[in-house]
Amino acid sequence: MDFDLSEEQRLLKDSVEGLLKTSYDFDARKKYQAEKGGWSKGVWSKLAEQGLLGLPFSEDDGGFGAGSIETMIVMEALGKALVVEPYLPTVVLGGGFLRHGGSAEQKAAHLPGLIDGSKTFAFAQLEKASRYDLGDISTTAKKTATGYVIDGEKFVVLNGESADTLVVTARTAGGQRDRNGIGVFLVPANAKGVAIKGYPTQDGLHAADISFTGVEVGADAAIGDPENALPLIERVVDDARAALCAEAVGAMDESLKSTVEYLKTRTQFGVPIGSFQVLQHRAADMFVALEQARSMAMFATMASDFDDAEARANAVAAAKVQVGQSLKFVGEQSIQLHGGVGMTMEYKIGHYFKRLTMIEATFGDSDFHLRRVSAAGGLI
Amino acid sequence: MDLSFSKEELAFRDEVRAFFKDNVPAALRQKLMEGRHPTKQEMVDWWRVLNKKGWGAPHWPKQYGGTGWSTVQDYIFNEELQMAPAPAPLAFGVSMVGPVIYTFGNDEQKKRFLPRIANVDDWWCQGFSEPGSGSDLASLKTKAEKRGDNYIINGQKTWTTLAQHADWIFCLCRTDPTAKKQSGISFILVDMTSKGITVRPIQTIDGSSEVNEVFFDDVEVPLENLVGEENKGWDYAKFLLGNERTGIARVGVSKERIKRIKELAAKVEAGGKPVIEDQKFREKLAMVEIELKALELTQLRVVANEGKHGKGKPDPASSVLKIKGSEIQQATTELLMSVIGPFAAPYDVHGDDGSNEAMDWTAQIAPAYFNTRKVSIYGGSNEIQRNIITKAVLGL
């Protein structure tokens, strides 16, 4: 057993954190958010230059052959700096589908642009009635002589406003909640019949509601088995959940730091408020919550490489529950301990709270995953 | 012991309820139900309807234009109003400065201000908190110096709710810099159109602009705008804050929110059935309802006690109302978040006007969750309330 990072992993951590320290303070973030699409092409190029976009891809595909621990390191750093650029939708989700399910041709067509930063991705999965169930799909992909025709509506697609390529879940057969008959398709965002309505999200990212009306794609658009892609989807989304857990740990870590700093500097009644024992204990409880979340984020990271899909899913679900519990406590208490200042848009702590809150509502909230863990008979 | 309302009280409840049913404008009701912010005009129009009925400042004594209701009637009125739902009379005028003026002000001030407060001819805001003085309010620094017939006010207030709408602000200012903390403070009424006042909006995390900074730069205020005695302002402020806490449980608001949670949870589907049919969700909701019932009864006990000992003498147990009331309000917004799940994410840049159809009813739910974090911070934070309980009630 070894919880330490390797020498190379430590270097990676230092270099990502270093990059963000110099180019991603709270004011810079505001500027990036004001750019077209809500994030910065300049920052994205820097991430590409440092090799971060190519991290998880094999060397044959032009990447660096790194594993899930490296993704955890990057996501935690992105969480600390509250980065708005589309790493999760592009590298973890879009890249994840190509990595775990893509053909050699698909990889050759898409990975170079992804890795060099010229192309971004979005995962179009959520539907009006699907909630967190990945297999609940009404969007259809009907087989034609040359490929598929896609019809349906997807909501809250992260980076859907800017992405060049959409990865779309759609039903090739069966009823709305059948586990079979599900495919995943690569759809150019500018394809005929794709209508994208973008908007900012509560946490300062950007998403889109996207409708597909008679969108024609070739047979080569399907990633993996177009009749049975749910296992692939679950696999990739588990990676994304693990990545979100790491991002949340980064955001909680920074929230706690800022809060402790505030407790030391804010004075009331002639003393720093951090001298009040009730606030000290609250901060101590935040630390406990953070460390519990950190452990489970590591567990999810290791689990995302399990061969046994059920064990993987159960472990990742458990992590998402712990992280969900922790982020709620840390997020809410960070605001509470900042008093009125915590309620303001001008001050950064509220933005951490909002990002944490939205992580909870992405790919399953605590209740959803708790139900899965309990249905699986628990963990131990 | 009898935990039910008397026949007369029930009849009173029906009368109030019927009046709200017939008179609250539908658009205003809808906005409140969806957690949107009504416009200034919408609120003022509604308060004038109330005032015409004689209910503009219902909790005031009869001689100042109030109703002379019992504390139980006051309670019923508040709860019915919150459940209607309709905006309660502007607290800064009706519940805060009004009672201070009729209790400590002179006849001239009573005549001049009270009728205008009840009819919202003047919109009041509360200038207590400062950047360096929140929980420790008595450390405030804004100073008022006597010069001829005026006070000259210099300093800064902050977190001033809806100062952007205000015609008047009531301020705590330091008039004796040499006195100990609490003893050199005066309660002064300031016309917001005075020269030297600047209002700067502060945007809150939900994207709305309900609070402001208010700067005072050599603002001249006639001496006659002092309420009561100079340097006694702290006593008046304590009286005012005591009044604030009894209204702060907001049981009716939470009841109304729970009705809305049930409505939405019956509409929104997860896994092929409405969220309301989910066992776990139902249990979480039921738990909040149980806590709310307990709070309602606790509030009624405080109200009954106040009935015996006279209005305006709040019970230290009212801290229980503040703590639980705020926690329950927060819990209801969390339940709404679990009802809509991933659809909490879209942010309506257009603000509260409801013009963005794609987000329609979900767009205000996350903002309400974020915004409601304030209720455990203001009005004496929940930590301060616990300090009150430990000292004043438990004697620790």
Ligand SMILES: Cc1cc2nc3c(=O)[nH]c(=O)nc-3n(C[C@H](O)[C@H](O)[C@H](O)COP(=O)(O)OP(=O)(O)OC[C@H]3O[C@@H](n4cnc5c(N)ncnc54)[C@H](O)[C@@H]3O)c2cc1C
């Ligand atoms: C939305 C909003 C609207 C408001 N509207 C108004 C208004 O209209 N007019 C007005 O005058 N004010 C208003 N306020 C100000 C409000 O009353 C203050 O925010 C409140 O008093 C807390 O002060 P603070 O924000 O400076 O926090 P601080 O006092 O700095 O508190 C920071 C943290 O320390 C804790 N703390 C402080 N002292 C102690 C202690 N002794 N023991 C334990 N814990 C402690 C607090 O509970 C809090 O968690 C508003 C505030 C908000 C958020």
